[in-house]
Structure formats: structure tokens, C-alpha cells
Amino acid sequence: MTTLQEVEKSQVKKLASAAKLPEFRPGDTVRVNVKVIEGQRERIQAFEGVCIARRNAGLNSSFTVRKISYGEGVERVFPLFSPRVDSVELVRRGDVRRAKLYYLRGRRGKAARITERSGAGEETGAAESTEA
Incomplete structure (x- = not known):
């Protein structure tokens, strides 16, 4: 491993521990909160x-x-470790069989629907909601 790779690996560890991003995959519906700067204001x-x-x-x-x-x-396209990405919330888990869902670009309406994933992922989500 080169020095550059070692430095990058340590930075990824540091940023991953600081940013609490949920585990999400292609097919999941997410809400990304982005910091937008308009003049002197940031929202x-x-x-x-x-x-x-x-x-x-x-x-x-x-x-x-x-x-x-x-x-x-x-x-x-959002960089995962960007300082502009304030937070990522998982809204819904989707069940897909592909890693890249570019085929959705050519679909409209009901043809572009993704079925909801059920199983182990929902149990952990339900446990989190009861704790709050």
C-alpha cells in the first residue's frame, strides 16, 4: 500500500466515524439534506x-x-464525504436486483416503481423507532 493510499484510508475512517450515514443501497429512497449558500446566508x-x-x-x-x-x-450526484452533505435519511428500502438502476431513466409513472424490501432490514428499523 502506498503512502497516499494509507493517508486516504485514515481520512475515510475519520470521516466515516464523524458522519453518521445510514446503510443504504441502490433502490432505497433517501432524503439528502444539502447545505446551500446564497450570498451570506446558508440554509x-x-x-x-x-x-x-x-x-x-x-x-x-x-x-x-x-x-x-x-x-x-x-x-x-452527491460525494459521500462532502462537507456540503449535511445528513442522509433513509425513507424507504427498495428491493432491486441490480447495482446500477440506470434503466429507470427510460421509465415513467408506475413502470418506474420499486417494490419495498421486507425482512431483516425492517426489523432493525422498527427497533430504532421504538427507542426514540
Whole structure:
């Protein structure tokens, strides 16, 4: 392992422990709260949609979220460890058989639906909601 890889690995560990990101996969519906700077003001803007791709590349890891806004498909790529990403909330778990859901780009309405995943993932989610 080169020195650069070692430094990157330590940075990923530090950032991963600081940022409490939920475990999510392609097919899951997520709400990403992004810090938006407008002049001197900074505010939080939510972007909710289906995660259609994850890219695991150390510090350069990212994920793509797609939503339909006013009948138009909007995709946004978020770096996983970006300081602009305030938080990521898991809204719903989806059951898919692919790692990249680019085929959703060509589908509209009910054809673009994703079935909800049931099983072990829901049990942990239910346990978390009773603790709050």
C-alpha cells in the first residue's frame, strides 16, 4: 500500500466515524439534506429520491439520487464525504436486483416503481423507532 493510499484510508475512517450515514443501497429512497449558500446566508435544502447508483472509491465515494420534479427527471450526484452533505435519511428500502438502476431513466409513472424490501432490514428499523 502506498503512502497516499494509507493517508486516504485514515481520512475515510475519520470521516466515516464523524458522519453518521445510514446503510443504504441502490433502490432505497433517501432524503439528502444539502447545505446551500446564497450570498451570506446558508440554509439546508432537502433532495428526496431513489438512489440509483453507489460508487465506492474511498474518499471519492459518491451516490446518485433520482427524483421526478414537475414531470421532469432530475438526477444529482452527491460525494459521500462532502462537507456540503449535511445528513442522509433513509425513507424507504427498495428491493432491486441490480447495482446500477440506470434503466429507470427510460421509465415513467408506475413502470418506474420499486417494490419495498421486507425482512431483516425492517426489523432493525422498527427497533430504532421504538427507542426514540
